[in-house]
Amino acid sequence: MAKTLNVGLIGYGFMGRTHSNAYRKVSHFFDVPYRPVLKVVCGLVEAEARAFAERWGYESWCTDWRKVIDRKDIDVVDICVPNNVHAEIAVAAAKAGKMIVCEKPLALDSAQAAKMVEAVEKAKVPNIVSFNYRRVPAVTLAKRLIEEGRLGRIFHYRANFLQDWTISADVPQGGMATWRLDVKAAGSGVTGDLLAHCIDTATWHNGPITRVNAMTETFIKERKHAETGKVEPVGIDDACTFFCRFQNGSLGNFESTRYARGHKALYTFEINGEKASIRWDLHDLHRLQWFDHRDEGKLRGWRSIHVTDHGGGHPYMDKWWVPGLQIGYAETFVHQIADFLAAAAKGEPCPPTFRDALATQKVCDAVLKSAKSGKWVEVK
Numbered sequence: 001m002a003k004t005l006n007v008g009l010i011g012y013g014f015m016g017r018t019h020s021n022a023y024r025k026v027s028h029f030f031d032v033p034y035r036p037v038l039k040v041v042c043g044l045v046e047a048e049a050r051a052f053a054e055r056w057g058y059e060s061w062c063t064d065w066r067k068v069i070d071r072k073d074i075d076v077v078d079i080c081v082p083n084n085v086h087a088e089i090a091v092a093a094a095k096a097g098k099m100i101v102c103e104k105p106l107a108l109d110s111a112q113a114a115k116m117v118e119a120v121e122k123a124k125v126p127n128i129v130s131f132n133y134r135r136v137p138a139v140t141l142a143k144r145l146i147e148e149g150r151l152g153r154i155f156h157y158r159a160n161f162l163q164d165w166t167i168s169a170d171v172p173q174g175g176m177a178t179w180r181l182d183v184k185a186a187g188s189g190v191t192g193d194l195l196a197h198c199i200d201t202a203t204w205h206n207g208p209i210t211r212v213n214a215m216t217e218t219f220i221k222e223r224k225h226a227e228t229g230k231v232e233p234v235g236i237d238d239a240c241t242f243f244c245r246f247q248n249g250s251l252g253n254f255e256s257t258r259y260a261r262g263h264k265a266l267y268t269f270e271i272n273g274e275k276a277s278i279r280w281d282l283h284d285l286h287r288l289q290w291f292d293h294r295d296e297g298k299l300r301g302w303r304s305i306h307v308t309d310h311g312g313g314h315p316y317m318d319k320w321w322v323p324g325l326q327i328g329y330a331e332t333f334v335h336q337i338a339d340f341l342a343a344a345a346k347g348e349p350c351p352p353t354f355r356d357a358l359a360t361q362k363v364c365d366a367v368l369k370s371a372k373s374g375k376w377v378e379v380k
């Protein structure tokens with residue numbers, strides 16, 4: 001019988017729901033060493049926290065995250081709040097010896113992220129940052145194919161993350177619903193919000209990024225603040241495009257925007273190697289596109305692999321349904337929690353760790369610095 005693990009969730013918004021769903025499901029599908037118990041949920045508005053607790057089955061609720069940390073019966077603190085609140089909670093949780101699950105981006109910038117890494121490493125607490133796309137089975141399969149050397153030398157890595165929800169000048173900045181447009185709450189715009197995902201996946205697949213050259217744009221320069229009603233300058237990047245070099249000599253090309261009319265959340269990547277290429281698209285997330293130059297000429301072409309066949313060794317799929325039946329976005333968080341619990345039982349951090357997320361944050365910082373100066377920037 002698995003031991004219980006008491007969860008304190010901070011933030012009951014979008015990510016609060018995905019994480020709660022994962023804690024609820026994980027021990028039904030995975031042989032995990034712990035059975036999560038939803039002990040307390042914390043958020044800004046008491047009535048909302050209470051309603052969330054009742055809907056998801058949390059035993060209690062509160063509005064002060066310090067109360068979650070102070071509770072002796074909480075084993076894991078799960079941070080699902082806006083980016084500017086991550087650091088304070090994570091450092092306090094580490095000092096209290098709690099295991100930590102933290103949403104991405106780890107922090108507002110790499111200086112803040114470095115302090116968080118120091119805190120979790122000093123306290124030796126298991127930790128993970130929620131770059132969940134690594135755990136889409138097709139994306140994990142891509143990693144395995146690269147590790148097996150099937151692509152040969154890699155020449156190109158390109159990724160896009162496209163949305164269109166901030167095109168109207170009437171969208172405010174700040175406040176509960178639009179904190180992502182307020183630089184004080186978000187740290188940056190699409191760079192930290194969307195490109196951080198692409199950078200995490202890319203460096204996992206293809207190794208470290210060593211230098212970047214970037215361009216950003218803020219299309220709407222002023223927006224009303226949702227809380228004060230005052231029109232204020234916009235400090236985030238609405239769009240960012242950068243190219244880079246990876247340590248292995250390959251070239252990278254990344255683009256993200258919230259101004260790509262028609263796209264809600266289109267994350268795609270393509271990797272071109274000497275022997276083969278891979279392509280993936282979030283809108284078709286259970287498929288991996290594969291081109292192998294070694295195929296016989298008359299049959300050579302792009303294959304669309306339906307990544308649902310555990311007999312064929314497709315990652316995570318043996319835990320779900322029968323081959324041919326797909327899973328989706330929500331399950332990436334179940335995989336994340338399953339892997340985290342397995343690592344936590346050994347007292348280990350689970351990739352992507354706080355340290356891994358610091359490396360991503362350093363690339364984001366370099367991208368923003370390059371966009372300002374118009375020059376190449378080395379990633380330290």
Ligand SMILES: NC(=O)c1ccc[n+]([C@@H]2O[C@H](COP(=O)([O-])OP(=O)(O)OC[C@H]3O[C@@H](n4cnc5c(N)ncnc54)[C@H](O)[C@@H]3O)[C@@H](O)[C@H]2O)c1
Nearest residue numbers: 011012013014015016043044080081082083103104105130
């Ligand atoms: N992994 C992913 O794909 C992904 C997707 C979306 C968001 N995120 C990240 O998750 C985090 C949360 O984003 P979201 O979309 O869930 O936000 P959200 O706006 O939906 O929810 C934020 C929650 O934080 C709570 N909160 C805010 N300040 C607080 C404070 N000081 N103390 C306690 N609670 C506080 C609010 O009450 C709310 O419940 C962000 O860091 C974001 O970048 C990650």
